[in-house]
Amino acid sequence: MADLPKTPLLDTVDTPQDLRKLAPAQLRQLADELRTETISAVGTTGGHLGSGLGVVELTVAIHYVFDTPDDRLIWDVGHQCYPHKILTGRRDRIRTIRQGGGLSGFTKRSESEYDPFGAAHSSTSISAALGFAVANKLNEAPGKAIAVIGDGAMSAGMAYEAMNNAEAAGNRLIVILNDNDMSIAPPVGGLSAYLARLISSSEYLGLRSLARRVTQKVSRRLTAAAGKAEEFARGMATGGTLFEELGFYYVGPIDGHNLEHLIPVLENVRDAEQGPILVHVVTKKGKGYAPAEKAADKYHGVQKFDVITGAQAKTPPGPPAYTKVFADALIAEGERDATVCAITAAMPSGTGLDKFQAMFPDRTFDVGIAEQHAVTFAAGLAAQGMRPFCAIYSTFLQRAYDQVVHDVAIQNLPVRFAIDRAGLVGADGATHAGSFDVTYLASLPNFVVMAAADEVELVHMTHTAALHDSGPIALRYPRGNGIGLELPKVPQRLEIGKGRVVREGKKVAILSLGTRLAEALKAADTLDAKGLSTTVADLRFAKPLDEDLIRRLLTTHEVAVTIEEGAIGGMGAHVLTLASDTGLIDAGLKLRTMRLPDLFQDQDKPEKQYDEAGLNAANIVDTVLKALRYNEAELADGVRA
Template sequence: MVDKAEVVSTQSILEHVDSPNDLKKLTIDELKFLAEEVREKIISSVSKTGGHLGAGLGVVELSIAIHHVFDTPNDKLIWDVGHQCYPHKILTGRKKEIEKVRQEDGISGFTKRSESKYDPFGAGHSSTSISAGLGMAVARDLQCKDNHVICVIGDGSMSAGMAFEAMNNAGSQNSRLVVILNDNDMSIAPPVGALSSYLTRLISSRPYMTLRQMAMGVASKFPKAVERTAKKAEEYARTLVAGSGGLFEELGFYYVGPVDGHNLDDLTTILGNIKDFEDARPILLHVVTQKGKGYKPAEEQPSKYHGVGRFDVESGEIVTDSDANITYTSTFSQCLIDEAKKDDAIVAITAAMPSGTGLDKFAKEFPTRMFDVGIAEQHAITFAAGLAADGVKPFVAMYSSFLQRAYDQLLHDVVLQNLPVRFAIDRGGFVGNDGATHHGVFDIALTANLPNLVAMAPSSQQELADMVATAASYNDGPSMLRYPKGSGLTDNLIQGRIIEIGKGKIISEGSKIAVLNLGARLPAVLTSANELLEHGVKLTVVDARFIAPIDTALIDELAKNHEYLVVIEEGVKCGFGASVMQYLSDNAYLDSGKLKVRCFNIEDPFIEQASMDRQYEMARLDAKNITSRILTLLNRKKLSAVS
């Protein structure tokens, strides 16, 4: 590489880049130095805030090349998942803001329409980019506009059904669309499945595109030549399709590649050619990159540095919380291993999240009983339904927010047929810095009214252990455990004990006012109960344990013996509280007006990135707010005798 001093007169190129327009003026050598600075900026920022590291480092050159060649924001650039968008944010006027990425007063860690005109589509969940891009391409055509639409999707995200549904549609839509497949041969974990093997064969069966091939030009060969010498152009297109089968070509795409995704000379040349491509057809550019590129620890351990907490740049050491090893996730993982040791029929399924769900440990113990199906939540659930239909006991572990994608599979394939699939739904409630796209706040409302489903929400890690044992033993239909991120009430964790289906638990008995709490807000409720004692209020506190079926006998008791009933849950309205209200209303408890009922739940499910504690505070579900809301309800502001 040439010496920086010979190329640039300024110490920092990035300092002078405030928008993609500033990239247009830079030479390729200057762009290369810019890439170094962007990398440094990402590493130093993420080391202080935590966040997604490896994916962004892998697309620094690609981000620069796209913004150098295309005319964003007029040309629409869509990043799949959005976790790799840090270089894009730095280049599109957010280089200062990146220092507060994922912080309460900072910017999102994903692309977001409300954040910037350079983010034409918000993301967080994977494999949506081609569908959204095709929509924008067709909208452009309908409105006779002439902008480009570029989607960048990783090889992991490409494995999802939705990406294939979109390609299937795009291939027959006659719309100009650029899909860039960013192939780093990694998902969060190593990628799985036949597509991954196909891509590996594709890359190894031919060298990177040569500059000569690029100079010949995709555009000059296709659109004009198509008219003149259609056959020749078609042949040329075929020579660009490597390996046998030409999967992408069969789906109706022009395939171009593979291209070295870190070589700015090549990237800018080929993207320039693609920009001139006029044919009303989708084109797939296959770029090969390295996840974590430019930061040794992330290159060497791409899974570990996919998403990180704060870390020391020199050593790469990640700062972990002291109790990080005993989370709800690790309790689930350990208890499932314990159950699987006793019962050979138990298997585990993840949709590309072995470490996030704790199933990586299960895989070590039982390699043949663990299935990573790729980013394919819908398939994961129906696959589990098939297993359960033939005598196997599947535990499907996934994050609450990703379960949303597979609601029909849950309902139609499992619940309707009453198949004993066990769901371990992690990250229920607020999730902190990932923000609104990743909160698990809809699951209670989505499952509370499903017949057949036994749905549990532990208030502590011991309760979770008990519920894993209960789900393992319950074979009469589907069951679900739903638990939060992080840890809570872990004292003296003992092996799981089977609990009675549909039975809640009285924690403390008071009078006049009862709190029926569902899930992991219980520690906050108990703190509040103590605070309220000082105000002369003694709460009855009940751990509901079950989203469904609800404990009607217990609710009868609470309704008969109290004037006030407060239902607390870490989910949106129309969830567990609504089930309780429905029961009370159906059974005439509300007719006389003697019983006053309130539901404290999540009013704004789209609270932005912040710490989990702050999010619960904003939702008024922290101890302090629970106390003051109960005092307001009782119209009690001052200390008085315990009632």
């Protein structure tokens, strides 16, 4: 393609083995070309940009120094892995990233031997790397395990749980802390680089080891004193005392964009006999691309954009996103009630709580990447009389399930869970799909579980949740935009456990939960045209079910179909259980459930994902006809209608 950047040196590198043939003096040019290629690729496809640009030099240095893939490189979260993919045999497919049938936007084991561990949720890298390192130790294999974890990911307790056990790995484990927000310590120029090289050098490590052996001969008390003195001195100079306390030998901080500093430090660390070691590297998100450097938040995840100007493709005008509808509805609740507050786990803009925060800064809490803490913190607020909304993506709420059960449900505390990204999510793929929340919440005693069919329902459900003080309540809504309905000026308080009939018929009943309602109505049009009079109900609640409505529909229609944007065990399973418990199945009821398939779907456009999942109008019609054992020929003239 004529518009591709010129990258003569990068063109010679297909794998890290090619990279290691280069002279150190060539690495600066390679990094510059790799950054240019990353910008060009993401400009074409959209995706994550700022974090990848921040680790270009670090990616080059790691693959240059370590023997990947035998040395296992594990990226935390994986947003920053695009340069890594370019250097590991996938450059020819980099412009398919996050597209249907293309490369994943995260590391993925099935995609490459250079991706030893899949990562799309935060703070897992040290635990996984520890597993690799200990396995090598037990098998007497030489390979290292390198975990690259961001300062944001270090806010999660799992990272510290892993570090607390890392001593078992010895020198086979290396953790690289990518500090890209200057949240721990800024680099201090040449002195910092000199100190990092010095304290990671074999001479220093050897003297340190010798000193320990000598003092051990003198007395245990002197050993402890000497260790504390050295730790204190190095901690004062470098800020690494916390990591030393956790059993790591700390090196840094060093400039993560200076290859002349990075390479010798990583070589020292690679060859060190002591361990585990933590290398503190300071980088800048969006490095080398001015628009991304100026607005790192806006260039974390981007649409397609013009590489020259940085202007991102504009979303065509249309209905507001569900996230915005929720945010505005929550602000209205906050204005009505001073006890309404909001909690997010490092996703203020993703959940819309940045807008609530602008209005009510004292009632908005971003707890970092700590979903478990977020849920129990919300439980504490609720127990003290506040009305907390815990806004977390469906896929991330899974991480706090124990807290949902023990700290919220068992104690029957009125925590409000606003579950964004419910259902399939397009380019983010299987790791971010909200497939399981109805299943894992509706099975819990005391829970109320709602699903909005459209933006108007989401406004009503937000209001209903705010007023619900008798136990935990959840409202789920998808990624993307509403269907264009006019939003109500005054929200309604919905009756808990009561659905609504949207369309009346006599022969077929479609019971919908969530935004598949639009497809259910399309299916009803088709079925009516075939002479099959169809009722469509929006159940609104997966728990408690509207048992009266369901019984009426199941006993007055020849066939009933449930449809939802969730995995097996959700609303359909609860309707089946109700039918079984009340003897309706024994009466010859034809009841079918439609749900997400029992597999992890790869990324694609959401509409195509739902087509592949069989959750569209045509599939609803097909399900009804098969249940009735009708065929198109018999229906042509309404013979059996």
